[in-house]
Amino acid sequence: MDFFEVKDGRMHAEGVALARIADEVGTPVYVYSAGTLRRHARVFHEALSGLDRPLVAFAVKANPNVAVLKLLGQEGFGADVVSEGEMRRALAAGIAPERIVFSGVGKTDGEMRAALEAGILQLNVESEGELRRLSAVAAACGTTAEIAIRVNPDVDAGTLAKISTGKAENKFGVPLDRVEALYAEAAALPGIRPIGVAAHIGSQLFDLAPLEAAYAKLGALVGRLRSAGQVVSRVDLGGGLGIPYDPKLPLPPSPADYGAMVERVTKGWDVRLMFEPGRLIAGNAGVLLARVVTVKTGATRSFVVLDAAMNDLIRPTLYGVYHDIRAVEPRAGEMVATVVGPVCETGDMFAEGRTITPVEEGDLVCLMTAGAYGATMAGTYNSRPLVPEVLVDGDRYSVIRARQTIEELVGADLVPEWL
Numbered sequence: 376m377d378f379f380e381v382k383d384g385r386m387h388a389e390g391v392a393l394a395r396i397a398d399e400v401g402t403p404v405y406v407y408s409a410g411t412l413r414r415h416a417r418v419f420h421e422a423l424s425g426l427d428r429p430l431v432a433f434a435v436k437a438n439p440n441v442a443v444l445k446l447l448g449q450e451g452f453g454a455d456v457v458s459e460g461e462m463r464r465a466l467a468a469g470i471a472p473e474r475i476v477f478s479g480v481g482k483t484d485g486e487m488r489a490a491l492e493a494g495i496l497q498l499n500v501e502s503e504g505e506l507r508r509l510s511a512v513a514a515a516c517g518t519t520a521e522i523a524i525r526v527n528p529d530v531d532a533g534t535l536a537k538i539s540t541g542k543a544e545n546k547f548g549v550p551l552d553r554v555e556a557l558y559a560e561a562a563a564l565p566g567i568r569p570i571g572v573a574a575h576i577g578s579q580l581f582d583l584a585p586l587e588a589a590y591a592k593l594g595a596l597v598g599r600l601r602s603a604g605q606v607v608s609r610v611d612l613g614g615g616l617g618i619p620y621d622p623k624l625p626l627p628p629s630p631a632d633y634g635a636m637v638e639r640v641t642k643g644w645d646v647r648l649m650f651e652p653g654r655l656i657a658g659n660a661g662v663l664l665a666r667v668v669t670v671k672t673g674a675t676r677s678f679v680v681l682d683a684a685m686n687d688l689i690r691p692t693l694y695g696v697y698h699d700i701r702a703v704e705p706r707a708g709e710m711v712a713t714v715v716g717p718v719c720e721t722g723d724m725f726a727e728g729r730t731i732t733p734v735e736e737g738d739l740v741c742l743m744t745a746g747a748y749g750a751t752m753a754g755t756y757n758s759r760p761l762v763p764e765v766l767v768d769g770d771r772y773s774v775i776r777a778r779q780t781i782e783e784l785v786g787a788d789l790v791p792e793w794l
């Protein structure tokens with residue numbers, strides 16, 4: 376459910392015509408809908424309403440714009456961060472440190488120190504070496520780190536290999552059979568207080584069964600830890616719920632289905648549950664608005680060449696995944712087009728042989744469902760400046776990240792004086 380709709384023949388984000396944003400801000404540009412973000416946040420909270428004080432920490436990696444984080448903070452969300460940069464953004468957005476959890480497989484000593492100095496709620500520890508380094512850093516800071524052990528439950532999430540994180544061969548988490556020993560070591564280390572366990576098995580999941588299997592393993596683990604005399608007061612269930620990208624495919628499980636499953640599986644755990652949704656909240660709340668530079672007839676097919684490229688939205692190139700492509704002012708009829716960007720790689724392709732409404736040079740199009748893992752994964756390949764981001768709320772909009780200028784792009788290079 377989102378608020379990007381065609382009204383009077385022109386697509387709007389809530390009350391603002393996308394053509395107006397394109398004229399005033401230029402293209403390509405990411406456009407987010409505040410109403411959609413709020414709605415998704417509320418639907419997720421509603422789905423968890425049967426639980427006791429759940430903490431929902433938005434996975435900042437999905438959309439780290441400070442304005443987006445501020446909006447979600449106002450909805451009661453915390454933040455799940457994986458770098459000092461993400462933590463600083465969450466703090467800059469006014470998210471309280473007690474609502475921030477730091478995940479990630481390679482936290483540096485500097486990042487651990489920054490997290491402890493900021494006083495965040497919890498660090499999710501992913502290895503023996505990391506635990507021992509954290510102990511030394513915390514002891515040196517004269518503080519105690521509350522930690523959860525991230526478990527690798529060896530569950531196949533049934534999603535793309537590149538975004539699966541819970542199989543034994545993946546780099547994430549501590550193998551289940553080593554968690555109890557590590558928890559006991561943590562309890563004995565200076566500067567460390569183990570308070571729980573965590574898991575995140577993958578992203579864009581269309582089936583609740585792997586999540587349920589992973590959670591069941593966590594539940595059994597909590598029982599074993601308690602039998603061994605350990606304190607377990609929090610369990611972090613990660614993120615991962617899938618969202619619809621292709622309108623022709625069946626819908627993913629709803630947040631309500633997910634909430635009901637969680638309630639059933641975690642009954643009696645007697646812990647505070649934490650969640651780290653990213654895509655579910657931000658994905659359908661954003662589009663990448665682009666202009667058709669030209670329509671080119673090749674020897675065997677027609678190419679629609681946009682002013683947006685793989686450096687702006689890399690998901691189709693990186694994962695081969697589908698993003699719906701819609702004309703902002705749809706014309707009658709249809710055309711079969713291969714929709715590409717101007718970057719000098721054949722892989723710079725948003726869709727191959729896709730049936731879309733006909734477009735012509737100068738038309739505006741939207742790459743839908745680009746609010747998560749869109750702008751955040753952008754780069755400047757081919758020396759293309761980072762594109763701006765806009766937040767629409769009702770009838771108003773603001774630029775929430777300015778377009779990088781060519782001067783900034785070129786000016787960041789430093790030429791040694793000896794050249």
Ligand code: LLP
Binds near residue numbers: 437
């Ligand atoms: N928690 C942890 C520890 C994570 O690693 C992730 C995502 C999340 C939560 C949020 O997962 P979500 O609810 O958004 O599925 N770039 C890829 C997605 C990578 C996800 C990485 N981790 C894509 O564009 O599909």
